[in-house]
Amino acid sequence: MSHKFWKHLATVTMVAGAALTLAACGNSNASKKNVKITILQGKVENNKQFKQIASQYEKSHPNVKIEVTSIGGGTQYDPVLKTRISSGNAPTIFSLAGPADVKQFKAHEADLSDTKAAKAAQPGTLSSVKTDGKTVGLPFNVEGYGFVYNKKVFREAGIDATSLTTYAKLQAAVKKIDSMKTKLGIKGVFALPGKEAWIMSDHLANLYIGQDFKGNALKLYNSKTMPFTKNADMKQMLDLQSTYSIKPVMQMDYSAQVNQYFSQGKTAMIQQGDWIYPTIAQIDKKFAKNDVGMIPIPVKGEEGKLPVGTSLYWAVNRQKSSAEQTAAKNFLDWLYTSKAGKKDVVNTLHFVPAYKGYSNFKMQDALTQTVFKYSNENKTIGWAFPGYTGTSWDPDVAQPNLQKYLSGKQGWAATVKNMQDGWKKQQASSSN
Amino acid sequence: MKNRSLSFWLFLTPTLVALALVVFIPMLEGLFYSFTNWDGLSFTKMVGFQNYITLLHDKAFVNAFWFTVAFVIVTVIALNVIGLGLALLVTQKFKGSNFLRTVFFMPNMIGGLILGFIWQFIFTQGFSALGNALHAGWLQNWLTTEHTGFWGLVIVTVWQMSGYIMIIYIAYLQNIPQEIIEAAEIDGASAWQRFTKITFPMIAPAFTVCMFLTLSNGFKIYDQNLSLTGGGPYNSTQMLAMDIVNTAYNSSNFSLAEAKAIIFFIIVAAISLIQVFYNRKREVDM
Numbered sequence: 064m065s066h067k068f069w070k071h072l073a074t075v076t077m078v079a080g081a082a083l084t085l086a087a088c089g090n091s092n093a094s095k096k097n098v099k100i101t102i103l104q105g106k107v108e109n110n111k112q113f114k115q116i117a118s119q120y121e122k123s124h125p126n127v128k129i130e131v132t133s134i135g136g137g138t139q140y141d142p143v144l145k146t147r148i149s150s151g152n153a154p155t156i157f158s159l160a161g162p163a164d165v166k167q168f169k170a171h172e173a174d175l176s177d178t179k180a181a182k183a184a185q186p187g188t189l190s191s192v193k194t195d196g197k198t199v200g201l202p203f204n205v206e207g208y209g210f211v212y213n214k215k216v217f218r219e220a221g222i223d224a225t226s227l228t229t230y231a232k233l234q235a236a237v238k239k240i241d242s243m244k245t246k247l248g249i250k251g252v253f254a255l256p257g258k259e260a261w262i263m264s265d266h267l268a269n270l271y272i273g274q275d276f277k278g279n280a281l282k283l284y285n286s287k288t289m290p291f292t293k294n295a296d297m298k299q300m301l302d303l304q305s306t307y308s309i310k311p312v313m314q315m316d317y318s319a320q321v322n323q324y325f326s327q328g329k330t331a332m333i334q335q336g337d338w339i340y341p342t343i344a345q346i347d348k349k350f351a352k353n354d355v356g357m358i359p360i361p362v363k364g365e366e367g368k369l370p371v372g373t374s375l376y377w378a379v380n381r382q383k384s385s386a387e388q389t390a391a392k393n394f395l396d397w398l399y400t401s402k403a404g405k406k407d408v409v410n411t412l413h414f415v416p417a418y419k420g421y422s423n424f425k426m427q428d429a430l431t432q433t434v435f436k437y438s439n440e441n442k443t444i445g446w447a448f449p450g451y452t453g454t455s456w457d458p459d460v461a462q463p464n465l466q467k468y469l470s471g472k473q474g475w476a477a478t479v480k481n482m483q484d485g486w487k488k489q490q491a492s493s494s495n
Numbered sequence: 496m497k498n499r500s501l502s503f504w505l506f507l508t509p510t511l512v513a514l515a516l517v518v519f520i521p522m523l524e525g526l527f528y529s530f531t532n533w534d535g536l537s538f539t540k541m542v543g544f545q546n547y548i549t550l551l552h553d554k555a556f557v558n559a560f561w562f563t564v565a566f567v568i569v570t571v572i573a574l575n576v577i578g579l580g581l582a583l584l585v586t587q588k589f590k591g592s593n594f595l596r597t598v599f600f601m602p603n604m605i606g607g608l609i610l611g612f613i614w615q616f617i618f619t620q621g622f623s624a625l626g627n628a629l630h631a632g633w634l635q636n637w638l639t640t641e642h643t644g645f646w647g648l649v650i651v652t653v654w655q656m657s658g659y660i661m662i663i664y665i666a667y668l669q670n671i672p673q674e675i676i677e678a679a680e681i682d683g684a685s686a687w688q689r690f691t692k693i694t695f696p697m698i699a700p701a702f703t704v705c706m707f708l709t710l711s712n713g714f715k716i717y718d719q720n721l722s723l724t725g726g727g728p729y730n731s732t733q734m735l736a737m738d739i740v741n742t743a744y745n746s747s748n749f750s751l752a753e754a755k756a757i758i759f760f761i762i763v764a765a766i767s768l769i770q771v772f773y774n775r776k777r778e779v780d781m
Contacts, residue, residue: 455746
């Protein structure tokens, strides 16, 4: 049996199943002038805003129709995109999360090097989406993380959060806050969500694993080995967070960390990023507005730098008609480089832009302002972790091993060794 | 087959087509993909039995297998004992027995996902509050270790499904002819003797059905697992179904997941069929 036969069989089955949905979107070049582009994107929290922007664009560009679908949260993005592609209902614009996605969807990625947006992209933001000399992705935005802290608690404890630039200073401050816990009305200095393994395996580990790759995700993705030379520094920071965290660490998940503890003033600081602002604001608007700030996690040799990077990129489907591809590129150019588009990016989407030409914009909240400031001053650490988040090493090796360490089931040396060995094994098997 | 009329096939066709589309064809496709390096989108080569060899050495899969086996053994016993116990209780003639039937069956009407989240709250918040009040250390830190995760899953499953099993036992208990029991009573059989010598053999068919349901359900459980423990801590409470889903969707290793799914299917089918075959032999005909 040839591969083609099975592919056809698969297509036929899926088409039969999805016949009704397909009927509506089969012909894209029925009329020459009108173009319809479909967007399947992975930031579900911005679903409403993207739809609003699309309808606004439709008004100013009457011959273009845009259909936005958002996937995320509990649903994983990649399987949905794969289903859409194999059922013949592939979107015109889709999103990529990193080098692993770039490789997987290679057959569908158009070259975006000649777009205005690609030219305006800030240096370094495109390194993960360059393949064979082409640029196949455009960053959604940049995001940053660090210790998001409760200004009121720090004020009452008499500590200036911005002065905590080294591990020693942070440790001293943590001990001081811990001794005043009851007076400050908090349950713990940190809230470390042991259940949410990615907070450790992606964000925290990035600061230490990333140093061996100068924060470059693509270098990490292509590396045969994982040196992890700074693992002792990571242990120190992880231990500090888990020792002074609200307990039990292994019962805490994301919503407990952000909604239950931080937003309600039960903890002094949490390791999180600017994306949590809307959640905090939803729970306590006043607190979000007045008492939330973010400082960098002090990393030896990288003090005063905030890890800033891109979690999602736009890609345009190469297998669509050229009219559709052009319309898609025009839309992305409009969004990131036109005056009206820029306004939407900052004011509607609350994005910290990954592009040049936004210097006269003001970000909407304290956390994005911090990210924007560090990004403008070039005081950033790169995001290397997208180099492994799409691979099975992250959920199968890094996360369970770090959780084992946190539960006291396994020592640090074994944890590091398992992570290094697991990476070597995966890279060896994926190259053949 | 000769005496099957045209209308027989006509009536059967819709079901057959539906079954073929959503069960048979996907299964054959899956079987085929398990011999390739499919990533959910395309594949470049046939790899023979490579995926099957890999899964034998896959610690996560082996761990999930034994965890699931232990879970199935415990829940099958607990569900049948408790289900039968509840059935015996509510078939006694007393006031409120009908009300109790409804109460015991109620958990079964709540979806597994929601149930998982409710119990997660009970295990983490409720248990720890109780533990604080009673100074009982074993009530603390539930779901943070493999053991508490295991027992948490068992409790939720038993709590949810025993009402359903009870209903099946009730149906069979009420079908036992009253004369036989009365005759035994007149002959001087004690309550225990009446139960072991009459009631129990008479409800053997119910036993077959319930064993089958609890066995296959235990193996296939996914939603409670997902919402209660999410497989954590450190993937130690990950059951077979969840391991397969994660291999496919988290690790993007669709062909290995297909191979695991085929093995999973063979195991569940074999155990369920052997069980039915064996239990059938024990049933009594009236």
